[in-house]
Amino acid sequence: MKFGVIVFPGSNCDLDAYHLVRDVLKRDVEYIGYDRRKLGNFDVVILPGGFTYGDYLRSGALAARTPVIEALAGFANSGGLVLGICNGFQVLTEAGLLPGALCRNDSLQFRCRQGYVRVETNTLAFTGKAKNGDVLKMPVAHGDGSYYAPPELLRDLDDNGQVVFRYVDRDGRISEAANPNGSTANIAGIANRRGNVVGLMPHPERAGERALGSVDGLVLFRSLIGHLQDREVAGNG
Amino acid sequence: MAERDSKNNAGRQDKIWRKLGLKDFEYAMIVDQLGREPNPVELNMYSVMWSEHCSYKHSRSSLKLFPTESPRVVQGPGENAGVVDIGDGYAAVFKIESHNHPSAVEPYQGAATGVGGILRDIYTMGAQPIAFLNSLRFGPPDNDRGRYLLRGVVAGIGGYGNCVGIPTVGGEVYFEPCYRGNPLVNAMCVGVMPLERLVLGQACGEGNLVVLAGARTGRDGIHGVTFASEELSEQSEKDRPAVQVGDPFLGKLLIDATLEAVEKKLVQGVQDLGGAGLTCALTETASRAGTGLEIDLDKVPLREEGLEPFEILTSESQERMLFIVEPEHLSGLEDIFRHWQLPLTVLGRVTKGRLVRIFYRGEIVAEVPAESVAGGAPAYEPEGREPDYYRELSSFDPLSLPPLKDPGRVLLNLLSSPDIASKEWVWQQYDYMVRTCTLQGPGGDAAVIRLRESGKALAVAVDGSGRLTYLDPYLGGMLAVAEATRNVSCCGAEPIGITDCLNFGNPEKPAAFWQFRRAVEGMAEACRVLEVPVVGGNVSFYNEVEDEAIYPTPVVGAVGLLEDAGRHCGPGFKEEGDAICLLGPEEVSLGGSQLLKVVHGRVAGRPAGIDLGMEKKVQALLCRLVARGLVSSVHDLSEGGLAVSLAESCMAGGRGAVIELPLSTDPDLALFGEGPSRAILSLPEKNRDQVIEMAEEAGVELRVIGRVGGDALDICCGGGRFLKLRLDEMKKAFEEVFSWMMS
Numbered sequence: 001m002k003f004g005v006i007v008f009p010g011s012n013c014d015l016d017a018y019h020l021v022r023d024v025l026k027r028d029v030e031y032i033g034y035d036r037r038k039l040g041n042f043d044v045v046i047l048p049g050g051f052t053y054g055d056y057l058r059s060g061a062l063a064a065r066t067p068v069i070e071a072l073a074g075f076a077n078s079g080g081l082v083l084g085i086c087n088g089f090q091v092l093t094e095a096g097l098l099p100g101a102l103c104r105n106d107s108l109q110f111r112c113r114q115g116y117v118r119v120e121t122n123t124l125a126f127t128g129k130a131k132n133g134d135v136l137k138m139p140v141a142h143g144d145g146s147y148y149a150p151p152e153l154l155r156d157l158d159d160n161g162q163v164v165f166r167y168v169d170r171d172g173r174i175s176e177a178a179n180p181n182g183s184t185a186n187i188a189g190i191a192n193r194r195g196n197v198v199g200l201m202p203h204p205e206r207a208g209e210r211a212l213g214s215v216d217g218l219v220l221f222r223s224l225i226g227h228l229q230d231r232e233v234a235g236n237g
Numbered sequence: 238m239a240e241r242d243s244k245n246n247a248g249r250q251d252k253i254w255r256k257l258g259l260k261d262f263e264y265a266m267i268v269d270q271l272g273r274e275p276n277p278v279e280l281n282m283y284s285v286m287w288s289e290h291c292s293y294k295h296s297r298s299s300l301k302l303f304p305t306e307s308p309r310v311v312q313g314p315g316e317n318a319g320v321v322d323i324g325d326g327y328a329a330v331f332k333i334e335s336h337n338h339p340s341a342v343e344p345y346q347g348a349a350t351g352v353g354g355i356l357r358d359i360y361t362m363g364a365q366p367i368a369f370l371n372s373l374r375f376g377p378p379d380n381d382r383g384r385y386l387l388r389g390v391v392a393g394i395g396g397y398g399n400c401v402g403i404p405t406v407g408g409e410v411y412f413e414p415c416y417r418g419n420p421l422v423n424a425m426c427v428g429v430m431p432l433e434r435l436v437l438g439q440a441c442g443e444g445n446l447v448v449l450a451g452a453r454t455g456r457d458g459i460h461g462v463t464f465a466s467e468e469l470s471e472q473s474e475k476d477r478p479a480v481q482v483g484d485p486f487l488g489k490l491l492i493d494a495t496l497e498a499v500e501k502k503l504v505q506g507v508q509d510l511g512g513a514g515l516t517c518a519l520t521e522t523a524s525r526a527g528t529g530l531e532i533d534l535d536k537v538p539l540r541e542e543g544l545e546p547f548e549i550l551t552s553e554s555q556e557r558m559l560f561i562v563e564p565e566h567l568s569g570l571e572d573i574f575r576h577w578q579l580p581l582t583v584l585g586r587v588t589k590g591r592l593v594r595i596f597y598r599g600e601i602v603a604e605v606p607a608e609s610v611a612g613g614a615p616a617y618e619p620e621g622r623e624p625d626y627y628r629e630l631s632s633f634d635p636l637s638l639p640p641l642k643d644p645g646r647v648l649l650n651l652l653s654s655p656d657i658a659s660k661e662w663v664w665q666q667y668d669y670m671v672r673t674c675t676l677q678g679p680g681g682d683a684a685v686i687r688l689r690e691s692g693k694a695l696a697v698a699v700d701g702s703g704r705l706t707y708l709d710p711y712l713g714g715m716l717a718v719a720e721a722t723r724n725v726s727c728c729g730a731e732p733i734g735i736t737d738c739l740n741f742g743n744p745e746k747p748a749a750f751w752q753f754r755r756a757v758e759g760m761a762e763a764c765r766v767l768e769v770p771v772v773g774g775n776v777s778f779y780n781e782v783e784d785e786a787i788y789p790t791p792v793v794g795a796v797g798l799l800e801d802a803g804r805h806c807g808p809g810f811k812e813e814g815d816a817i818c819l820l821g822p823e824e825v826s827l828g829g830s831q832l833l834k835v836v837h838g839r840v841a842g843r844p845a846g847i848d849l850g851m852e853k854k855v856q857a858l859l860c861r862l863v864a865r866g867l868v869s870s871v872h873d874l875s876e877g878g879l880a881v882s883l884a885e886s887c888m889a890g891g892r893g894a895v896i897e898l899p900l901s902t903d904p905d906l907a908l909f910g911e912g913p914s915r916a917i918l919s920l921p922e923k924n925r926d927q928v929i930e931m932a933e934e935a936g937v938e939l940r941v942i943g944r945v946g947g948d949a950l951d952i953c954c955g956g957g958r959f960l961k962l963r964l965d966e967m968k969k970a971f972e973e974v975f976s977w978m979m980s
Contacts, residue, residue, distance in 0.1 A: 016673040020673075035576075051400040051489070053486060054485060109665075112666070112670065141668040208673075211676055
């Protein structure tokens with residue numbers, strides 16, 4: 001089982017994702033350069049947070065045009081698991097691997113704070129070890145995190161169970177105060193139709209150790225590991 | 238002789254050096270050191286390097302007072318940043334620097350490039366930056382201009398820091414009318430590295446290549462250091478072009494590429510390009526190594542055509558680095574920079590002798606002795622004179638004021654005053670968690686950053702009180718050092734070094750220089766007694782607008798070492814039933830206090846003095862208490878005194894407290910008076926006797942004053958209630974006012 005973390009020029013949470021997988025989860029992990037045309041052998045590819053290409057033009061727009069994205073698209077199309085965190089989520093929407101767009105926060109300011117999300121669907125490889133309605137404590141840190149989807153797309157996302165996380169308060173209630181960026185329907189994270197590509201604005205990799213204030217982010221990674229282990233068992237059987 | 242030359246030349250050259258900020262006497266010295274008159278390019282080089290900003294000519298002799306050594310100090314002042322040994326083969330690297338003048342005319346870029354500049358100082362040494370802090374001063378945010386400056390500065394700090402992925406973990410913001418036209422923006426950066434990776438800014442090794450990397454050179458920031466060495470005025474707006482423009486994305490790539498080059502040992506020397514640009518980098522590296530340089534200006538990648546040689550040499554375009562490279566390592570360096578798509582150009586080579594020779598289009602356009610340009614500026618001993626206000630203000634006796642009628646209301650007023658109110662509006666715009674090492678972020682006494690390599694942690698804080706330094710510069714200097722080091726001690730960390738940013742008025746005015754000298758003397762004395770070395774820093778003079786100077790504002794950045802990252806302490810009350818203790822001396826004063834400022838609108842009186850010996854005992858005791866895990870919380874007592882600190886500990890922990898003070902006390906003074914060397918602790922009942930015993934042994938006063946519990950701060954004095962405030966009303970006052978004010 002092997003994780004990969006893509007490093008674009010300007011990625012800055014690459015180290016955090018790498019550290020979590022290697023030192024906390026004790027799994028194999030490798031950095032993947034933005035200029036790679038072939039991915040290699042990975043089970044999960046993480047697009048980390050940061051300011052790829054300074055977020056010039058639009059957040060994630062330039063990173064979505066790097067050589068590695070073509071390889072990533074191939075990986076995703078063949079069912080590979082892809083997780084985009086924060087700027088990684090923005091890159092995935094810009095690359096067309098996830099629908100919708102991430103706009104400027106409604107406060108027009110960068111927001112860094114602890115917060116909560118609710119698990120909206122646990123049928124994915126990313127959330128299998130969570131229960132629907134579970135409230136996870138995870139921080140956000142972004143300037144362009146307001147998810148936007150036009151009404152018809154929003155309906156599709158709901159109908160197909162593609163909304164993975166919503167911002168909620170500590171008790172799991174959806175509210176305006178719990179929404180750090182003004183995103184549509186408090187959406188914090190979504191999946192593609194097939195369910196193998198997920199992007200979210202909050203940082204699960206910053207919620208993986210008690211010393212940092214929360215371990216709730218681990219459920220994402222444990223779900224992925226569990227899913228891959230099940231697959232291995234099934235494959236061997 | 239020098240004087241006579243200058244007189245002779247005066248008429249001929251129309252004294253163009255004056256326009257470049259040099260005095261006639263200084264020009265004469267240049268002629269003397271050069272052995273001839275400088276040509277215009279050389280004169281430009283001298284003028285930027287002999288500016289106050291680069292040459293410290295009014296502060297150098299005072300700065301010699303600072304103790305700069307300790308067994309841990311690897312590199313003291315004089316390099317890009319200080320380096321302190323933290324064990325296990327690692328070092329902490331840190332420095333603070335001002336960007337006041339640029340931020341006054343262009344707040345976003347001024348602050349952003351302040352962050353970028355201090356960042357370069359850290360990784361230039363070979364260290365991975367791990368944290369930013371900042372110390373800010375503004376006029377009251379009660380008008381559009383004030384809010385514009387605050388908004389711009391905060392956005393600029395966040396814009397740069399967030400993008401490069403280094404967490405901004407702490408800082409301070411204060412408001413006084415004197416900073417209205419001249420805000421202070423002091424940025425600090427802390428880094429960590431394996432000691433064996435240390436590289437210095439030295440152009441050593443004859444025949445080595447001089448390589449310029451990073452951004453192209455443009456016309457921005459030309460003579461920025463000269464602009465920073467003058468008073469601000471109505472005219473300063475026109476100096477906007479002297480403010481540089483930052484590109485944090487390029488900055489981030491430069492960090493990664495530079496650190497990779499250092500790790501692979503491909504570079505002999507590294508120097509960033511900051512104030513005075515290429516001129517500074519070239520002459521300082523050559524001067525430190527005792528070598529010469531030959532540089533071809535035609536090789537410098539330019540942003541636009543037609544830059545004059547003097548412009549190329551003095552441009553302060555950001556995100557540029559200078560490397561000294563052995564020829565066989567050039568291709569390895571080129572590989573790294575190619576991967577990050579960063580320009581890299583060989584400008585010339587290191588030579589014997591001590592001349593920096595600049596070629597442009599085949600001609601020598603400048604030929605100057607490196608040491609003369611980089612270190613030949615005069616050191617002045619300006620006249621200092623005690624200003625008239627000093628005795629007048631200190632004769633004011635705050636105890637002549639009537640007792641407070643409604644102490645609860647007063648506490649709410651203090652909690653909602655801009656100085657004390659929660660600065661969450663500010664720090665929620667900074668990513669304080671990236672790199673996942675922030676164990677304690679903004680809002681506490683100090684921030685705590687774990688070191689993955691060793692299981693240790695660093696506690697970092699910035700502090701300084703302009704108001705108290707104004708009332709008593711010598712005391713203010715001592716207090717700045719004491720407060721910053723006490724703040725890291727409150728987390729359980731042993732202070733191992735400080736960096737200072739000295740923000741003062743025009744040193745050529747006797748009153749301002751008196752403030753400066755006295756404050757430095759006080760700081761030096763505190764450093765000596767507390768045994769904490771100064772390893773680097775920065776002086777910012779000429780913080781004046783239309784003859785009105787800022788409060789003298791020495792800011793101290795302290796770094797402390799925690800042996801066990803798992804054992805650190807925060808300010809919030811944690812457990813119901815814990816005993817609350819007041820640690821430290823009883824002496825406090827309302828002189829210069831927040832109570833006097835907020836309630837009575839006065840800045841006057843004598844602040845409480847400090848016994849530095851006691852301060853040292855208190856700090857050492859705090860470290861021991863935290864290291865042994867005996868206390869649940871520790872919080873420094875500072876602005877607003879005991880009442881405000883108690884309220885903060887309640888709010889941070891989401892718990893109330895019941896406090897009982899003895900009858901003999903004057904409650905207004907005891908609750909709102911301010912004094913150094915004090916902290917409130919909360920601790921489990923079972924540890925009480927041991928803690929009391931340890932305090933006795935240490936010779937530090939400790940009084941049990943109450944108990945954690947309930948949902949209110951309830952303070953009684955001699956049996957009668959002094960004030961009672963619910964947690965939610967305190968939180969409302971403390972947390973909401975700032976965003977309301979800024980919206």
